[in-house]
Amino acid sequence: MTAFFALATSLLWGLADFGGGVLTRRLPALTVVVVSQAVAAVVLGAIVVATGGWSEAGPRLWFAFAAGLVGPVALICFYKALALGPMGVVSPLGTLGVAVPVGVGLFLGERPGLVQAAGIAVAVTGVVLAGGPQLRGAPVQRRAIVLSLVAALGFGTVFALIAEASATVTGLFLALFVQRVVNVGVGGAALYVSVRRGAPALPDTGFPWRSLPALAFVGLADVAANGTYAVAAQHGPVTVAAVLASLYPVVTALAARGFLRERLRSLQAMGAGLALVGTVLLATG
Numbered sequence: 001m002t003a004f005f006a007l008a009t010s011l012l013w014g015l016a017d018f019g020g021g022v023l024t025r026r027l028p029a030l031t032v033v034v035v036s037q038a039v040a041a042v043v044l045g046a047i048v049v050a051t052g053g054w055s056e057a058g059p060r061l062w063f064a065f066a067a068g069l070v071g072p073v074a075l076i077c078f079y080k081a082l083a084l085g086p087m088g089v090v091s092p093l094g095t096l097g098v099a100v101p102v103g104v105g106l107f108l109g110e111r112p113g114l115v116q117a118a119g120i121a122v123a124v125t126g127v128v129l130a131g132g133p134q135l136r137g138a139p140v141q142r143r144a145i146v147l148s149l150v151a152a153l154g155f156g157t158v159f160a161l162i163a164e165a166s167a168t169v170t171g172l173f174l175a176l177f178v179q180r181v182v183n184v185g186v187g188g189a190a191l192y193v194s195v196r197r198g199a200p201a202l203p204d205t206g207f208p209w210r211s212l213p214a215l216a217f218v219g220l221a222d223v224a225a226n227g228t229y230a231v232a233a234q235h236g237p238v239t240v241a242a243v244l245a246s247l248y249p250v251v252t253a254l255a256a257r258g259f260l261r262e263r264l265r266s267l268q269a270m271g272a273g274l275a276l277v278g279t280v281l282l283a284t285g
Helices: 002-023 029-051 061-084 089-108 112-130 142-160 171-194 209-235 238-245 248-259 267-282
Strands: none
Touching: 002 029, 002 209, 002 238, 002 248, 029 061, 029 142, 061 142, 061 171, 089 142, 089 238, 112 238, 112 267, 142 171, 142 209, 142 238, 142 248, 171 209, 209 238
């Protein structure tokens, strides 16, 4: 069950990242974050009301609140790092956040077996290579590296926090709703500051209503990924769940290949293969 839900997390996050990347070609990144998360918050609010999730309110929601604070900051840092580039360096660095939940799991006493430890090493290596690390070419700004590492730390922290945010299914809906409301608040504040500084919130043609279904998909896929990861972490070792859930860059790369006809470099193809091998080792270990 852990492997199934963690791999579902990778699929959902990978598709959400792909959709978000495509949308940011037409809309400012902050606008994409705020609108997509707002749609997710509305849907989750309706689910919480329908399932009586408010009865699950308790101290665990502070984990969801903290995840809501950290998530948008990590996204903003990541987008800024991507803008500074080169993306071939920034993208793989963002996957290093898996070290946070894995470290938490080890600290709490989890000890993966020999096969699983090998699977973790192979899968993480595959994910980094699948991102297409740029080994030569344009110089990398120190600021881009710092922002990438901050984003990775933020992503990993969200992994660890959301796993502790609830103990029941209805409680998970409430926790994800709280996280999304905080996401919208933090992202909205950042967008307001950005507009005050002169950056546009929308393109000159106005809000692209045709993009609303895609924005909704990005927000709902992201929240669903948080949910499946929480289930995976609750039903198995966090060290395994976190590594399998971190395979989403492979999904993004394959989606870009399938929908945008972007060619995978041999290094990326080898990374995708290693990630698959690591997944098999983790699932069977």
